[in-house]
Amino acid sequence: MSLEGKKITVGLTGGIACYKVPYLIRSLIKNGAEVQVVMTEAATKFITPLTLETVSERPVAVRMFPPDEFVATRHIDLGQWADLLVVAPATANFLGKVAAGVCDDLLTTVVCASTCPVMVAPAMNPQMWINPVTQRNVATLRKLGFRFVGPEKGDMACRESGVGRMSEPEQIHAAIENCLGKKSGLPPKKKASRAKK
Numbered sequence: 001m002s003l004e005g006k007k008i009t010v011g012l013t014g015g016i017a018c019y020k021v022p023y024l025i026r027s028l029i030k031n032g033a034e035v036q037v038v039m040t041e042a043a044t045k046f047i048t049p050l051t052l053e054t055v056s057e058r059p060v061a062v063r064m065f066p067p068d069e070f071v072a073t074r075h076i077d078l079g080q081w082a083d084l085l086v087v088a089p090a091t092a093n094f095l096g097k098v099a100a101g102v103c104d105d106l107l108t109t110v111v112c113a114s115t116c117p118v119m120v121a122p123a124m125n126p127q128m129w130i131n132p133v134t135q136r137n138v139a140t141l142r143k144l145g146f147r148f149v150g151p152e153k154g155d156m157a158c159r160e161s162g163v164g165r166m167s168e169p170e171q172i173h174a175a176i177e178n179c180l181g182k183k184s185g186l187p188p189k190k191k192a193s194r195a196k197k
């Protein structure tokens, strides 16, 4: 499916699976999508903003209060620009914060302000994934209409085996096409009115 004209915000959080995300971004752009990257400070420990800026062909947004950039209402604009927001990899920490309504960094705030569907691709150690608190957060997010891709079963970077691997970029790409290609059975998100700039 062509993604021509589709705007996709890709959020990255702090896990090893960040290394797979440039492949996802490249395939989205190759299919015609515009991609805006937002990453957490923890994600910058795993992959550089420079790499993601280069593959997405746009500046990457990391900090809520960058000292030398004009940002104004960027935390709202980024959440309302996209047709789809995809967080890959999504850490246990991110899932918990979003399920609890916490907005203490740029990415969680963008998610909270978004008017489009939100898809998450969790990635974590199998013990973290089966933790009842994580499972409770996942159930909360599913109930609220968040879409999940994975996690998959397999060998992990932490040398354990089980469910927790992030889905491969091809699987996430297919889920994105599926989501953008068909109408959701869920009611649309309520939108607050906003004066045009």
Ligand SMILES: Cc1cc2nc3c(=O)[nH]c(=O)nc-3n(C[C@H](O)[C@H](O)[C@H](O)COP(=O)(O)O)c2cc1C
Pocket: 012, 013, 014, 015, 016, 017, 040, 041, 042, 043, 090, 091, 092, 093, 094, 123, 124, 125, 128
């Ligand atoms: C080497 C290393 C790998 C990590 N991998 C993961 C991971 O795959 N999934 C996860 O949930 N947390 C992982 N963490 C822990 C997160 O980076 C940590 O919880 C962090 O606070 C997440 O912040 P964020 O959700 O704001 O990106 C890892 C930490 C380290 C040091």
